[in-house]
Amino acid sequence: MMVVDKSFVCLCEDVTIDELRKVIRMGYRDIEEIKRITGIGTGPCQGKQCMQVLRQMLAKEWGVPIGDIPFTTFRPPSVPIRFGQWSAGESGESLR
């Protein structure tokens, strides 16, 4: 399948295939580095849409099975939670 290079991989942070390829060619091999340089996976969906595509790109680039490419560390909360919701579980004191 023909892939347009300006296709967005990470829709939250506007990261394109071109941009990811550039960073990979610069020699950044670690998925954690690529996340920090491009911002991929740090938007509202927290990587739920884009990380698999990035892993697939890295697997292809290095000729290894996708299972050999780690995910970035998943950080809590698994879905965004409002400050008001977090603090509602506290006693009234913190809401003074």
Add this chain to the structure above:
Amino acid sequence: MKRSANIVIIGSGITGLSTAYSLVKKGMNDIVILDRGYLASGASTRNGGGIRAQFVTEENIMLAKASIERFRRLGVELGANFWFRQGGYLFAAESMEQLDVLKKAAEFQNRFGLGTRIVDCDEVRRLIPEMNCKSVIGGSFRQSDGVLFPFPLIFGFAEFLRENGVQIETHCAATGVRRGHHDIEIETSNGRITANLVLDAAGGWSSRVAAMFEANVPTNPVRHQIMVSEPLKPFLDPMVVTLTDGFYLSQGPRGELVGGIADDGPEHNDPAKSSVRFCRKMSGRIVSLFPRLSGVNMMRQWAGFYDMSPDANPILDEIEGFPGAYIACGFSGHGFMISPAVGEFMASLMLGDKPPFPREPYRLARFAKGGRSGEKLVIG
């Protein structure tokens, strides 16, 4: 990896990168930087980007003041935009005792020409209109403090260094050192490398690395947590800090809120573990100080180390009894913000030039002599 280099730096965090940058500026390029993980995988890629000179020890104030001047020019020199914004730092007081602490601190800081101002409630409201000032009775404010975005600075340094011939070897841990005939041999997970000069800049792991040089360095990695919100329209210009609970909050370049709060617990020092308690504590404080943020989402939360020294001041020194070995550690949560001056200091020290600041206050031996007065303004 090269098998020999003039200089080997252990740790690719901001201290190692900044020192390498200063060494390159002094004409060195036969440098190898080692890191056990990915680039800057310790505290340098986990910090909140706060840049301030409001400290209470001369040691930190001198380094921070010089560093803020350097940050203003560094972006152009590196060709990297790290969004340094001097929106100020507000230390908020919630009791008369705290206000006294800040008054004394400001008086001390102004001896070094920092221009810290004591502000009252009305001025706090003017600086941060969205903040609920019910508990805040005033504070100290310094306009030249601010925030930056750590990643572009890290990667800007890395690219500059690579272009100038410096090798950065990630996923390559230093596992042992030995005195050679005229040099130092470093065992790594990727084979042996020899060097004339070695710098331990391993952050939270620096005391362990120092032990390889038979040096007893009394620093201790302590876990701190931090969180980021969804992006918002710009509304918070200064970084807000409270003395009550080590709370801090700033708005980053993408509009996201970044902040933390003092928190301790059973998972104490494991950086992989996050705590719900932190999220609740942090959120409770955000909602009480900024009621309108109640409906804003916390996106992500993580942890990293402060490499604490006994007086919360850095150790910048040669390692006694091991010629050619140096150490820069114990930054106690402030390593990122003072890194430009630390880099210049260490590069001078390693090349036998006169460092830009007196050496005595930063020496490792100070602890054996009873130590110096410590830094009190450690936040988070």
